Amino acid sequence: MTVIGVEKVSSEDDDGFTGKHVIVVENLCKSYGDFQALKGISFVAHEGEVFGLIGPNGAGKTTALRILATLLQITSGKVTAFGKDLGQHPEEIRKVLSYLPEDAGAYKNLTGRDYLEFVADFFTKDHETKEMVQRGLEIADLGDRIDTKVETYSKGMTRRLLVARALMTRPRLAILDELTSGLDVVNAQEIRRIVKQATKDGTTVLLSSHNMLEVELMCDRIVLIDNGLIVERGTPADLKKKYAASNIEEVFMKVVA
Amino acid sequence: MSGFTNIVKKELRELLTRSTIIPVVLMAVMFGLLGNAFSGIEDEITAPPKLGIVNMDSGVLSEIAVSQIGNLSEVQYNGTDVNMALDKIEQNGGTAVLVIPANFTQRVMDGSSGSVEIYWIMKGAGLTDSVSSTSVETVLSTASASISAYLIEHNTSANASIVLSPTSHTDTTIFRSKEMIGISPTEISSMLSSQSTIVPIIIMMIVMMAGSTIISSMGMEKENKTLETLLTLPVRRSSIIAGKLAAAAIVGLLMAGVYMIGFGYYMQSLSAHQNIDLAAYGLTLGVIDYLLVGLSLFASLLAALALCMVIGTFATSYKSAQALIMPITILTIIPMFILMMKDFNTLPTTGKVLIYAIPFSHPMMAFRSLMFDDYVLVISGIVYSTAFAAVMIAVASWIFKTDRLLTGRIGKKAKTRNGLLSFISSLIAKRRRA
Numbered sequence: 001m002t003v004i005g006v007e008k009v010s011s012e013d014d015d016g017f018t019g020k021h022v023i024v025v026e027n028l029c030k031s032y033g034d035f036q037a038l039k040g041i042s043f044v045a046h047e048g049e050v051f052g053l054i055g056p057n058g059a060g061k062t063t064a065l066r067i068l069a070t071l072l073q074i075t076s077g078k079v080t081a082f083g084k085d086l087g088q089h090p091e092e093i094r095k096v097l098s099y100l101p102e103d104a105g106a107y108k109n110l111t112g113r114d115y116l117e118f119v120a121d122f123f124t125k126d127h128e129t130k131e132m133v134q135r136g137l138e139i140a141d142l143g144d145r146i147d148t149k150v151e152t153y154s155k156g157m158t159r160r161l162l163v164a165r166a167l168m169t170r171p172r173l174a175i176l177d178e179l180t181s182g183l184d185v186v187n188a189q190e191i192r193r194i195v196k197q198a199t200k201d202g203t204t205v206l207l208s209s210h211n212m213l214e215v216e217l218m219c220d221r222i223v224l225i226d227n228g229l230i231v232e233r234g235t236p237a238d239l240k241k242k243y244a245a246s247n248i249e250e251v252f253m254k255v256v257a
Numbered sequence: 258m259s260g261f262t263n264i265v266k267k268e269l270r271e272l273l274t275r276s277t278i279i280p281v282v283l284m285a286v287m288f289g290l291l292g293n294a295f296s297g298i299e300d301e302i303t304a305p306p307k308l309g310i311v312n313m314d315s316g317v318l319s320e321i322a323v324s325q326i327g328n329l330s331e332v333q334y335n336g337t338d339v340n341m342a343l344d345k346i347e348q349n350g351g352t353a354v355l356v357i358p359a360n361f362t363q364r365v366m367d368g369s370s371g372s373v374e375i376y377w378i379m380k381g382a383g384l385t386d387s388v389s390s391t392s393v394e395t396v397l398s399t400a401s402a403s404i405s406a407y408l409i410e411h412n413t414s415a416n417a418s419i420v421l422s423p424t425s426h427t428d429t430t431i432f433r434s435k436e437m438i439g440i441s442p443t444e445i446s447s448m449l450s451s452q453s454t455i456v457p458i459i460i461m462m463i464v465m466m467a468g469s470t471i472i473s474s475m476g477m478e479k480e481n482k483t484l485e486t487l488l489t490l491p492v493r494r495s496s497i498i499a500g501k502l503a504a505a506a507i508v509g510l511l512m513a514g515v516y517m518i519g520f521g522y523y524m525q526s527l528s529a530h531q532n533i534d535l536a537a538y539g540l541t542l543g544v545i546d547y548l549l550v551g552l553s554l555f556a557s558l559l560a561a562l563a564l565c566m567v568i569g570t571f572a573t574s575y576k577s578a579q580a581l582i583m584p585i586t587i588l589t590i591i592p593m594f595i596l597m598m599k600d601f602n603t604l605p606t607t608g609k610v611l612i613y614a615i616p617f618s619h620p621m622m623a624f625r626s627l628m629f630d631d632y633v634l635v636i637s638g639i640v641y642s643t644a645f646a647a648v649m650i651a652v653a654s655w656i657f658k659t660d661r662l663l664t665g666r667i668g669k670k671a672k673t674r675n676g677l678l679s680f681i682s683s684l685i686a687k688r689r690r691a
Contacts, residue, residue, distance in 0.1 A: 032664060069489050072660050091493065099489040105482035122490045165486075 020047040021080075022173055022204040023068065028077035030063050037063040039228035040077065047172075050195070050205040052219035054212070054248075056256055059225040061208045062102065062177060068206060069099035069175050081173065095123075098171035102178040102208075104162050108151035112142055112161050115150060116168065123169045136168030139194055155182040163191050167198055174198065175206045180214060192218055212249035222248070226256050274577075283584045306392045307351035309334035309342035316362020318371065318404050318423070325400040326355065330393075339376070343431070346378055353377045353393050365404065368416050370425040373397065379432035379442040381600020390442040397426060433629040449625060457593040457621040463558060464617045467509020468565040468585040471501055475569030476578025484662065494657040498650065502562045509558065546627040549635050553620040556642035560616035561585070563649030570656045592618035600625070601634065616642040 023045040030038040038060045045051040053061045066072045068079065070090040079086040081093045106115045116136040120129045137146060140161050142153075150158065159182045166174060179195065180188035192214065199205055209215050215222060216236050224232040232239065232255045236248055245251045308330045312319050326332065333349045334342045342354045356374040365371040375397075377390060401424040408420045428441040437445070478484040487497065542550070565585060572578035592615050595604070601612060601622050612618045619638030626634045656662060 066485075066663070069485075071485060071488055071663060091491065094489055095491040097489060099486065101482065101485045103482050104486055107483055108481060119486075119490065122492050162486075 021045075022047050022082060023051075023206070024078075024080040025064075025068075026078045026080075028064065028067065028079060029075045030060070030067060030072065031075045036228055038067075038075075041223075041225065041228070041230050042077075043223050043230065043233070045204055045206060047204055048199050048202050049220040050199055050207055050218045052215045052222035053206065053208045053225060054210075054215055054222055054252065055225035060228045061225055064225070065099070065175050065177050065206060065208055068173075069097065070094055071099070093173075096172040097175070098166040098169055098173070099175045100162055100166040100177060100179065102181060106150045106158060106161055106165070109149060111149055112140060112146040112153070112157075113137070115161065116140070116165060119165050120168065132168050135170075136164040138164075139167055140164035141190075156184060156187060159183055160187060160191070163194075167194060167203075170198070170201065171203055173204050173206070177208045178211075179207060179209060179218075180211065188214070212247065212252060216248045224252065224255050231255055277580050279584075281583075284587050305330045306353070306396065307331045307333050307346065307349060308393065308396070309346040309351060309354040311337055311339050311342050311354060311356045313337060313359040314357050314361040316366075318362040318365050318407065319357045321403050321407055322357060322361075322373075322400040322424070325403045326396055329396045329399055343376055343378070347431075350380075351378060352390065355397070365408070365419065365423045368419055370419060371404070371423055373424055373426045375426050375428050375441075377428060377430040377442050379430050379445065381603035397424065400424070433631065435629065449628075454597055456624050457596050460554070460557070460617060460621045461589040461593045462512070463509050463554075464561040464589045465582075465586055466512040467505045467558060468561050469582045470508045471505035471562055471565045472569040472572055472581050472585070473575060473578045474501055474505065475566070476572035476575045476581075479572060480574040488657075488662070495654055498566060498653050498657060502559070502566065502650075505562050505565070506558055509562075542624070542627055549627060549632075549639070550620065550623045552639050553623040553635060553642070556639045556646065557616050557620045560642045560646040560649065561589075563646045563653060564616075566653040567649055567656065570653070570662055588615050589617050591615065592621055596621045613638075613641070616645045 021044055023043075025041060025043050027040045027042055028038055029036065029040050041060075041064065043051070053064060055061050063072065067074060068081070068086070070086060070093055074087050082096065084092055086093060106112075107118070110118065113133070116133045117129070120132040120136070123129075124132055140146060140163075142157055142160060145153070145157065150161065153161065159180075163179070166176065174195070176195070180191055183191060195205060195207075196218065205218075207215070207218055209218075219236060221235050222233065222239070223230045232251075234242065239248065239251045240246070243251045243254045245254060308326065310323055310326060310332055312323055312335070323335070327335075333351050334345045334354070336342065339354065339356055346352070346354050354376040356376065358372065358374070361371045361373075375393070377393075379390075401422065404423045405420055408423060428439060428444075430437045430440055430442055430445060432442070432445065478487065488494075568581050568584070569578065572581055592612050595608065595612060596618065599608075601609065601618075604612060612622075619635070619642055622638065623635050626632075
């Protein structure tokens with residue numbers, strides 16, 4: 001097992017990626033009391049790429065994503081987003097950020113449309129709000145059900161609404177935890193297509209998933225986290241080659257198991 | 258382990274959580290404090306009243322009356338100077354000064370009623386504050402019975418009705434430097450009973466309604482997994498807190514308004530036959546007074562909501578939120594009951610501290626205090642409640658900026674052992690790279 005816990009963060013990543021830095025994570029540590037969830041991870045995410053964080057349950061992926069989403073405080077280390085210190089300027093960063101938690105919910109007493117309008121009002125005003133909501137309606141694609149209360153939605157419908165909420169704002173950074181959780185194959189494919197399209201418009205995506213097929217399909221680069229440390233990194237193609245594996249699931253098993 | 262034992266263990270683990278135990282412990286502590294406050298009232302009921310006697314009459318009947326009063330009460334003054342008697346009784350925390358006029362014996366012997374003037378020193382307008390005046394009336398009726406017995410024994414020529422009821426009394430009540438002629442403390446308490454009962458109940462309802470709304474809102478955010486999304490939206494934490502406080506205040510006031518209408522009709526039907534004019538005794542509120550009552554209510558509601566917001570951060574679900582409402586309920590019920598029964602000024606010191614410290618008490622006291630021009634208590638209460646609210650809002654804002662809301666822990670910066678370790682490891686890494 002190769003442990004790359006503390007590393008140099010250079011302007012040009014070790015994978016030869018040369019895009020504009022959106023996220024720079026340096027030696028990030030997070031402790032909950034005596035428990036160290038993150039033990040010093042470092043990585044750089046570039047503009048317009050899908051950067052994957054994978055690893056077994058309890059590895060520290062969600063903790064890392066929650067820190068990047070400005071929800072948790074940093075124990076030590078540094079995170080810079082769009083050139084700004086995340087710990088110092090969380091409110092600035094929230095303006096260009098969208099976070100989709102794994103088990104997120106929506107306000108049950110609102111209709112799907114009301115929920116999208118509620119979120120859009122935080123980002124824009126007047127006609128721009130209408131445009132944003134319209135974009136959300138298209139992504140959610142819930143038909144007439146968009147005007148019924150969220151409490152009547154199936155798990156898949158709720159997830160579509162939440163994905164729409166996360167992407168309709170055209171965030172510069174989308175943090176997506178288990179993007180297609182609860183979606184059937186057809187819906188999952190459609191959502192992946194929408195996310196990929198968003199990256200072409202400049203959105204950077206940090207993606208965490210247990211679905212290795214999804215990771216392979218979506219991610220430009222990945223880091224594999226285990227026990228709070230980054231234990232492997234690279235493009236899916238490079239990692240498959242390095243471990244002589246036919247897919248990322250095999251790589252995962254060889255690195256972590 | 259049998260299936261039964263296994264189930265019992267699991268259920269106990271689920272039911273006996275911090276959020277269920279803490280409210281029960283708080284309730285036990287608060288009931289203990291409540292018991293202490295009420296034990297004072299019980300002592301007051303059983304103790305003989307402290308009285309002053311001003312006897313201007315030298316006849317036999319007044320001697321009988323004075324002797325009987327002395328047997329049944331604690332006489333603090335026995336002389337002929339009314340003002341001196343009043344000063345002494347007021348200083349010693351007594352109840353009343355009984356003035357027996359010069360012609361008392363002669364009047365009764367002549368077949369008229371012997372009138373005793375009672376100067377009541379009223380300490381409070383709560384329902385139990387008139388307990389001591391009842392005991393004085395008992396003392397007087399016993400004295401009257403002794404005079405009756407004397408008149409019968411000595412076969413006086415007075416008419417039968419005077420023999421059976423030889424004394425009468427006129428009342429003057431002194432309460433917070435107001436002298437009210439022709440009215441007793443019991444009557445004043447009865448007149449103020451609507452303020453004593455309705456106002457605390459309404460305040461309790463407003464606080465409970467609004468408080469439970471905000472605690473439940475926090476529980477629902479966590480249960481429905483909407484909190485994380487909300488906290489990543491471009492909105493200041495203070496705006497989230499202020500928005501939740503404002504919405505809860507509106508809901509609380511609306512709900513309390515509906516209750517007030519119903520309860521108002523109920524109380525009106527009970528007091529419809531009283532027809533006592535408070536204004537006749539100078540007991541009215543002006544525009545500024547009403548403004549102060551409104552301010553007191555607003556400050557108190559804000560304090561309650563901010564406290565509930567802090568408590569709400571402990572809620573992990575709607576169910577746990579319901580349990581967390583318990584301390585707020587207790588904190589509103591305690592001042593409600595105490596202030597219905599007792600006036601703030603007649604409470605023991607511990608009771609005063611307890612009532613003053615609970616910010617919801619102040620609007621409960623405001624009406625009565627302003628009626629008797631006690632502006633210091635009302636204004637200081639507004640200042641205290643506002644300061645309490647400010648502190649609670651600051652605490653809530655701080656909690657919203659920490660990990661507490663999501664993880665149940667407060668995040669620590671890198672001054673810990675872990676931080677030191679990672680600092681050392683980064684130094685080693687730098688040296689390697691160099």
